[in-house]
Amino acid sequence: MIDDLNDLYQQVILDHSRSPRNFRALANANRTSQGHNPLCGDNVTLYLRFEGDVIREITFQGSGCAISKASASILTECLQGRTKGEVEALFERVRAMLTTGQVGGDDLGKLSVFAGVHKFPARVKCAILPWHAVLAALEGKSDPVSTEEGGD
Amino acid sequence: MNLHQPQTPPSEPPSASPLPPTVFDWEALRADFPILDQQVNGRPLVYLDNAATSQKPLAVIEAIERYYRNDNANVHRGIHELSNRATAAYEGARTRVAQFLNARGPDEIVWTRGTTESINLVANAWGAANLRPGDSILLTEMEHHSNLVPWQLAARRAGARLVYLPVTGDDGLLDLSRLDALLAPPVKLFAFTHVSNTLGTVNPVSALCARARERGIVTVVDAAQSAGHLPVDVQAIGCDFLAFSGHKICGPTGIGALYGRRELLDPMPPWQGGGDMISSVDFFESQWDAVPHKFEAGTPNIAGAIGMAAAIDYIEAIGRDRIFAHDQELAAYAVTGLRAIPGLRLFGPPEHRAGVVSFLLDDIHAHDVVTVADRFGVALRGGHHCNQPLMRKLGIVSTARASFYFYNTAAEVDRLIEVLIEIRKFFGGS
Numbered sequence: 069m070i071d072d073l074n075d076l077y078q079q080v081i082l083d084h085s086r087s088p089r090n091f092r093a094l095a096n097a098n099r100t101s102q103g104h105n106p107l108c109g110d111n112v113t114l115y116l117r118f119e120g121d122v123i124r125e126i127t128f129q130g131s132g133c134a135i136s137k138a139s140a141s142i143l144t145e146c147l148q149g150r151t152k153g154e155v156e157a158l159f160e161r162v163r164a165m166l167t168t169g170q171v172g173g174d175d176l177g178k179l180s181v182f183a184g185v186h187k188f189p190a191r192v193k194c195a196i197l198p199w200h201a202v203l204a205a206l207e208g209k210s211d212p213v214s215t216e217e218g219g220d
Numbered sequence: 221m222n223l224h225q226p227q228t229p230p231s232e233p234p235s236a237s238p239l240p241p242t243v244f245d246w247e248a249l250r251a252d253f254p255i256l257d258q259q260v261n262g263r264p265l266v267y268l269d270n271a272a273t274s275q276k277p278l279a280v281i282e283a284i285e286r287y288y289r290n291d292n293a294n295v296h297r298g299i300h301e302l303s304n305r306a307t308a309a310y311e312g313a314r315t316r317v318a319q320f321l322n323a324r325g326p327d328e329i330v331w332t333r334g335t336t337e338s339i340n341l342v343a344n345a346w347g348a349a350n351l352r353p354g355d356s357i358l359l360t361e362m363e364h365h366s367n368l369v370p371w372q373l374a375a376r377r378a379g380a381r382l383v384y385l386p387v388t389g390d391d392g393l394l395d396l397s398r399l400d401a402l403l404a405p406p407v408k409l410f411a412f413t414h415v416s417n418t419l420g421t422v423n424p425v426s427a428l429c430a431r432a433r434e435r436g437i438v439t440v441v442d443a444a445q446s447a448g449h450l451p452v453d454v455q456a457i458g459c460d461f462l463a464f465s466g467h468k469i470c471g472p473t474g475i476g477a478l479y480g481r482r483e484l485l486d487p488m489p490p491w492q493g494g495g496d497m498i499s500s501v502d503f504f505e506s507q508w509d510a511v512p513h514k515f516e517a518g519t520p521n522i523a524g525a526i527g528m529a530a531a532i533d534y535i536e537a538i539g540r541d542r543i544f545a546h547d548q549e550l551a552a553y554a555v556t557g558l559r560a561i562p563g564l565r566l567f568g569p570p571e572h573r574a575g576v577v578s579f580l581l582d583d584i585h586a587h588d589v590v591t592v593a594d595r596f597g598v599a600l601r602g603g604h605h606c607n608q609p610l611m612r613k614l615g616i617v618s619t620a621r622a623s624f625y626f627y628n629t630a631a632e633v634d635r636l637i638e639v640l641i642e643i644r645k646f647f648g649g650s
């Protein structure tokens with residue numbers, strides 16, 4: 069039981085949630101997007117400098133639970149210098165990992181700290197929120213995205 | 221059903237404070253709730269999410285089963301034996317609700333799906349007949365979304381405006397110094413909660429209703445959090461409408477009731493059409509049935525009504541004054557324990573609080589608190605509790621909440637506090 073918790077809240081996750089990286093607005097961003105899960109209160113804004121087909125710089129701001137904040141922080145570290153196609157491919161693998169706990173193919177590196185989330189189905193939407201936001205930014209969509217449905 | 225005779229006479233009504241310690245075998249009541257006796261994530265379940273929904277005693281589960289096994293038929297239609305039995309049980313349950321609320325009669329009780337539908341009924345039917353452009357509706361900043369969104373819709377339909385009685389701050393009281401100024405024309409209706417589902421505040425309902433009545437303003441009381449926890453007497457409160465849900469008072473989901481003063485219900489138009497609500501139908505016009513039936517279109521939740529009456533019997537056998545004293549003791553005990561945790565921000569009034577405590581632990585997000593507590597077997601609620609405007613007002617997005625009922629024990633509160641201390645350690649608090 070406590071092992072499950074340690075799987076979910078890995079030290080790396082706790083560290084990123086306490087001291088998020090790239091946690092600032094980006095003055096020369098040419099893409100921004102917002103993720104908002106009103107039930108949880110998770111809120112993330114992503115700022116991208118997207119040039120040619122490459123993310124030159126990516127930062128974020130927001131508030132939320134440890135999982136959503138760490139996910140956004142680690143995402144900004146992993147996506148610098150990636151192309152849109154690479155981000156989309158990575159997203160598919162991250163999503164599979166979050167729901168099954170399995171990391172197929174190459175090592176996902178730091179992103180694999182989120183493998184434990186699959187044991188907590190209610191928290192998958194927290195981890196995946198910044199990913200939906202980054203995809204929206206790359207599509208040039210400006211409406212806020214959400215990964216939760218209605219409810220009480 | 222187990223009657224568990226009390227060992228002392230009933231305690232004083234809830235206004236008497238400080239309360240005498242209740243001597244009553246609360247632990248023994250747990251045997252009536254089979255669901256409580258289980259392990260969750262390898263630990264004994266500590267169910268502290270009663271404000272969301274209560275658990276159901278065997279008496280309720282069995283009443284519903286008995287109905288389906290022996291008496292099931294449609295109501296008000298047949299002249300056969302089963303239909304007569306079903307109708308008698310269903311209308312008998314209505315009478316039981318009327319007694320429970322001390323309404324003048326069963327015709328002042330409309331069956332609904334719950335508090336939310338009860339409020340929507342008033343907002344639609346009363347609103348259609350009475351709200352005009354330029355009118356205002358007074359609400360409070362602590363309302364649940366279900367006592368807020370229906371009024372937004374009604375106001376939009378009528379061209380009316382919403383006005384709010386403020387909440388003072390973290391201590392979660394209504395700012396009554398503003399009442400006289402706000403409870404005035406063009407306000408036509410004042411809707412407010414009896415007990416706050418987030419803050420545990422117990423509002424002075426009778427005084428609020430008296431003030432509104434002096435000014436000819438119609439009152440709607442949201443009793444979702446109070447009906448099963450403290451004595452609720454609509455005549456003593458002096459409200460025009462009062463709404464509550466079966467599932468929060470040990471009854472089933474999908475059933476609830478609206479109390480409405482007959483003088484107000486009678487002239488209100490129906491809000492849904494269908495079978496069971498008409499006296500005669502022509503191709504172009506219909507005649508409505510009398511209240512309360514004109515507000516009950518279609519085959520109702522018969523088993524739900526029967527289950528709700530069984531729940532009322534169950535909690536009345538304990539006594540709501542006694543339940544409230546127990547809630548308050550647990551809440552006070554929890555507050556003492558919570559205050560001793562460094563870095564904990566507590567919401568709600570310092571005293572005279574219902575069995576609801578909301579808090580934030582350091583800067584740990586409420587969902588992280590709830591996820592970890594669940595792994596220790598403790599069921600809490602984390603989020604905005606359908607109080608988003610209130611959260612915004614307090615400058616937060618969510619809280620963690622523990623809410624008690626009569627089957628909770630001091631040992632469970634101890635467990636809550638222990639687990640919260642563990643959670644702080646886990647997230648690196650000192």
Ligand SMILES: Cc1ncc(COP(=O)(O)O)c(C=O)c1O
Binds near residue numbers: 334335364442
């Ligand atoms: C104060 C309050 N009002 C209204 C409701 C809505 O009740 P229901 O969902 O049963 O209609 C709730 C329940 O969450 C509540 O706590």
